[in-house]
Amino acid sequence: MLTRACKKDRQLFLSAVKRIMGSMGLKILERGLDYGTEKPDMVAVYPDKQKYYIVEALSLDCFEQPSPRLYAKDACQDYRDYCKRLFSGNEAEAAAAAAVICDLSSGIEAFSYKAVGPHILNAMSRYASLAVPPEKTDEVCGVLEKLGLDFRSLDILDDFTLILISRQDTEKLSEKKKFIGFMLANR
Numbered sequence: 780m781l782t783r784a785c786k787k788d789r790q791l792f793l794s795a796v797k798r799i800m801g802s803m804g805l806k807i808l809e810r811g812l813d814y815g816t817e818k819p820d821m822v823a824v825y826p827d828k829q830k831y832y833i834v835e836a837l838s839l840d841c842f843e844q845p846s847p848r849l850y851a852k853d854a855c856q857d858y859r860d861y862c863k864r865l866f867s868g869n870e871a872e873a874a875a876a877a878a879v880i881c882d883l884s885s886g887i888e889a890f891s892y893k894a895v896g897p898h899i900l901n902a903m904s905r906y907a908s909l910a911v912p913p914e915k916t917d918e919v920c921g922v923l924e925k926l927g928l929d930f931r932s933l934d935i936l937d938d939f940t941l942i943l944i945s946r947q948d949t950e951k952l953s954e955k956k957k958f959i960g961f962m963l964a965n966r
Contacts, residue, residue, distance in 0.1 A: 792838035792939070793820060796910045799938055805832075806898065814895055819886030822895075829903045832943070833890055835883040836910040837875065837919065846874035848882070855881035857963050858956065866922070871915070875922040883907050884956045887949065907949040909942040916940040926955070 797807050800823050808814060808822040824831040841848050849859050849870065859877045866873035886907075893901040911919050916932060919942060923930050929945040944952070 788840045789836070789838045792910075792912070793836050796834065796836055796939055797821060799935055800834075800941075803935075808895055808898075814890070814892055816889040817885075818882065818889045822890060823908075824895075824898050824900075824903070826898065830906060831898070831900055831903050832906045832908040832941075833883070833886050833949075834908050834910055834941075835878055835886060837878050837912070837915065839912050839915070841878065842871040842874055842915055842918075844870050846870055846877075848874040848877040851881075853881075855885070858959060861959060861963060869918075871918055872922050875915075875919045876926065878909070879923070879926060879928070879952075880956055880959065883909065884952045888953055904946055905949055906946055907944040907952060909944075911940045911942060913937060913940055916942070928952075 797809070801807050804827070805823040805825050808824060810816065810818070810820050814822070819833045819835060821834045821836070822831055823834055837848075849863055851859065855877075858881050862873045862876040862880060863870075866876055887905075893899070909919060913934065916934075919940075920930070920932060923942065923944070928948045930942050930948070931945075932940050932942045935941050
């Protein structure tokens, strides 16, 4: 469960990401305002390029011990425990893995709208992405490599790094989660 200080840090980071991405010409859709699913917190639409990004923001508090990404009590508890075991030597890496396997994949599964406002999303390319503080970029990229995901990272004004997962791996992320679920069920 997130403490009040963690929630505040996360909200400040989310606000910065929204502000900067909005200034770059992306249209920012927010949970609760623009769509009604629990995940993702934010979707960035690039109407001129016919793409949209499902964004999972990892603020610095996500990497602290104990990480709220690892110790959240929710339907993904078995997956979070799997990430703890998979990256047992480094809790920050385990937290990043849990953010991808649990939270980002849940956002992809939950965000299934054909259109939101004036944006016709089913005519656009969909990408999963992570917004990460610059000092955690290498760690998160290392985790994505270990998970076998194809990605590229973009430094956004030294404020955060946007890590874009390839369109193909975005589509396969739910399958990876299902495979992990299969392994957990048959251990």
